[in-house]
Amino acid sequence: MELYRFRRVDNLLGGFDELESQTIFFSSREYLNDPMEGHRKIYWEGDSILWENLFINYLLSFERLLSVWVVSGEEREIVVESYLPISGGIDDLPTVEYQNLFNKIVTKLKGYESCSKLIDTLGKRLDPVSENELFWILKSLHPVIIYVANTVYLEEGLVNKYFFSEDKLAAIEDIMLRNMAKFASGEIGAKEHHELEHLRSEYTHRAYTNKIEGLINSSRKNKALVLQDFPILYLQNIQRLMYPDWYVACFMSTFHNSASWAHYGDNHSGACLIYRVEEDNDALFLNLRSGNNQGQDEKAKTRRLKFYPVEYSNDNRDVDFFASLGQLTTPQLELCWYSIGDIVSDRYESLFSDESRWRKNYWDMFYHAVTRKSLDWKPECELRLIVSNDAGSSGKCNGYTLKYDFRNLKGLIFGIRMTEENKIKLIVAIKAKCKKYGVKDFELYEAIYSESEKNVQRRKLIGLSSYVNC
Template identity: 35%
Template sequence: MSIDTFYRFRSIENLLGEREELEKQSIFFAPPHLLNDPVEGFKDIYWQGDRILWTNLFNHYLLCLMKWCVEFLIIGDEFDLDLDKHFDACVTVDDLHENFQAEFSIVSENFIRSEHIQNLIDGIYIYRESIGENELELYFRMVHSFALYCIYERLEEISAVSDNVFKKIDFSYLKKINDTYFQDLKDFEAKYGEGKVQEFQHKNILFFAKDDVALAFVSRMSKFRRKIFTTEFASLYVQQLERLMFPDWFTACFMSDCTNSSVWGHYGKNHTGVCMVFSAEVDSNKYSYLSLNSDIKGWNKNGVVKGKSPFKFFQIEYEKKYEPINFFKTIGQLPKPLVYRNWYSWNRVLSPLAESYNVDWGGEQYWDNFYKSVTKKTNDWKYENEYRLLICDMNGSYSQESTTLQYDFKSLKGIIFGIKTSDEDKWKIIELIEKKVSQYSHYEFCFYQAYYCRDDGNIKHYEISSLKFERPENT
C-alpha cells in the first residue's frame, strides 16, 4: 500500500501546554466557530416553496419563540440560558413543556390566520421565487413582536402572566406588507438587480435592530433574555435553521505543503512552533486515510465501537462561489415522517412538493451537498493547500470544546522545528519523542529544521542527522 504525506502546524502551547497534544498523541477537532475563516462551512441556503411550506416555516418560528418564552416563564429571574448554545432548531410541539403543548395550537391559529401573516406568506409565495437569508431574517424581524403578542395574549388568558405587555405595541406597520409592497420589490429587483435588493433589505434589518419595539421592556434584562424579546431572535433563528439540514461537524486541518512563510507565520505562531509530518495510507481509489482511535456512536447494539477508525483526508476546493441549496428540500436532521407532518402538510393537506422531497442520510445527493459545503473556501485561502479530517456529529455526542482523537505514534514521521523555535522547546520535544520512539519501536522518526531558502523565497527544511535514533541490536 502506498503512503502519502501531510503536514500539521502546531504551536508549542498546543503541543506541550495544557492540552499535551504530543504526549497524548492527540488531534484536536475544532467546530466551525473556532476556525479562522468567518465564513467557514458557509452554505448558500435559499428558501423556495409553496404556501404550505412557508406556513410551516413561520409556524416553526413561532414554536421556537414560544418554547423560550415558556422557559423564561418557568425559570423566572434565574433564566440565564445561552440561546447560541442551547437553541434547538429540531424542536416540535412535543418538546414544549407539557402544560403548554395544547396552548400552542391556539397561539398558532391566532398567529397564522391573522391578516398580517397571511399577506406576508402570500406575498412571498406569489412574488418571490426564492429568497436568501437576509430577506428571510427581515420578514421574521417584521413579525417578531406580533408573534410575542400572540404568545403572551394566550398566556394572559390562562393566567400564566398577569399582563401582556406587547398589546401596547402599534402593529399598523404590518399593514404595509401587502401586494403593493411585494410588487414594488419585484420591480425594484428587475430594475436594479438582486444585489441592490439585498442592500435594501440589510438596511431594513438594521432599522429593526435599532428601533426595536420591545427594547424598553428588556432594557434591564441580561443579554440572554434580550435575545428572546428583541428582534435579535430572528437573526439567531435563521442561523440555527441549518441544524435542521445537516449535522454539526468538526475538523482537523492539515496541508499538503509546508513551504509557505505566511502559513508558518500564522499556524506556526510566527515560526516559533513546529510542523508535524504525518504518513497516510492510500487506498486503491487514491484516497488518503489516517487511522485514529475513536469511540464511534451507534454502530453496534451497544451503541459504541472502540478502536481504530480510518479518517479520510478531504481536499479543500478554492472557489469564488458556493452552490445554492434549497432549505425545504434538505431537511435531513428529522425522520421523514416528522418532515412530512411538520413541514410538508398543513391541516392534513399534503404539499404537492412532498413528492420531490427525497432526503436520506444514506442518500448520495444529501452527503454530496454536505461535504461540498464543508470542504470549500474562497480563493483567498488557496495558499494553504489545505486538507482536512472530518467528524459528522450525527447524534450530538461530541464536545464543542474538547473533541480530540488519538493517532498511532508510528503515523508521525517526524517534526520540523520552526526558524524561531527556541532551543528550550526543541529539547523538551526531543526528550518526549525519545521516550515514545523507544516505547513504540518507531526508530525511523526524524527531526528537521526549517530555514529560509534565498533561491526561491520559500521555507524549506533539512534533516537533523545528529538526532537520528538507532535501533537496539537485540530488536
C-alpha cells in the same frame, strides 16, 4: 505519502500535551481563521404547506423561549442554543393541555388576514426567498406573534398584563401589511437585496448604540432576547436542522510556505509534524481512535478518515432550505414540514421519490461548503480531516480530539526560531515514544531558508534522528 501539520510547542508539550497523548484537535467552525468557511447561501422556496409549517416552527420556538422568560424572568440568562432549534411539532409538546394552549395561539394567529395572506402569497411566489428577505418578514411578523401569544397567556392566566400597549397593534399590522406585500411578492431586485443586507446590518448594530445610551436595560437581557432579538436568533439556529455541526483538522501538502510557518507555526518557533498517510484509489486516509490510551481501550472505535483537499474559490452554492433538512427523521419531515393533516406538500414527491439521489446531493452540498476557502488562502495547499457531531466522538464545546497511532508520525521539523530548550524537550519526548512503540525510523529535521529555492526547506538531523531511534 507525507502530509504536514504545523503546531505551537505549547500545543505539543503544554496544557494540551498533544505529543504525549497522540491527539489531533478538530476545531469547530467558529475557531477557524476564515469567517466565511462553511458559509452557505441559503434560500427558501416552497408551497403554502411548507411556509405554514415554517411559521409554526417559528411560533413553537418563540413560545418555548417566551414560557422560559415568563417563568424565570431575568433570574438566569437564557442560552438560546439550549432550546433551539425545535425538531418536533405540536404533538411533541409534553401534555395535552400544553398542546391545546399552543393550538389556541395558532388559531388566533391564523385569524389575522395579513398572516393567512402572507402564507398564501409566499406559497405562490416564483422566486426563492433570500435569508435577508426572510429576516425582515419574520421581523415584521414578530410583534403580531408577541401580541397573539400574550393574549392567550392572559386568557389562560399565565400573565397579568400585555408586553406592549394593545392600541399599538393596528399600527403594527399596518406596517406589517406594507412590508409583507413587497417581500412576499418578490418584487425586489438586486439593488433592494443589497439594501436589505445593509438594513439588517444597521438594525443589528443599532443595539450597540442603544446599550451605550442606556436605551436597552442590560439587566433585562432575556426580555430583549424574546421580544426584540428573536427573529435573527431563530434564523441562525434553524439552520442547524439542515446539516450537522462539523469539525476539521488542517494539514498541508507542503511545508515550504514561510507565511504558513509564521501563522500556524508560531512565527517559526513552532514545529511541523510529518504524518505518514495511506493512499487508496487516489485518496488519502488516516486511522484515528477515540479511546483514552492507545492500545488500552479495546472498545474505542477506529475510523479511517479521508483527507479532503480544500478548493479555493470565492463562489458559494445556493442551498435550498426545505430540501436540506437532513438532521430530521423521516417522520419529523413528513409530519412537521411536508404535510398539514392529510394534505401533502407538492415538493415531497419530487424531493424524496429517489432517496439515494437525495442523500447524494445532500452530502455533496455538505462537503462542498466545508471544503471551500476564499482565494486569499490558496498558498496554504490545505487538506483537511472532517468529523461531524453524528460521528460518535466525544465532543467539546469547541471541537473534537481524536488519537493517532504514533507509528503514523513519520517525523518532525523544528522551526527556524525554535529555542534550544524546546528542541531538547521535544527530543526527550520523541525518544520515549520511539522506545515505547518500537519505532526505528523517526526522522528529525530543522527548517532552513533556501537562497536557491527562495522558500523554507528542511535539513535532516542525522545524529539526532539516530539518537531518538535507539
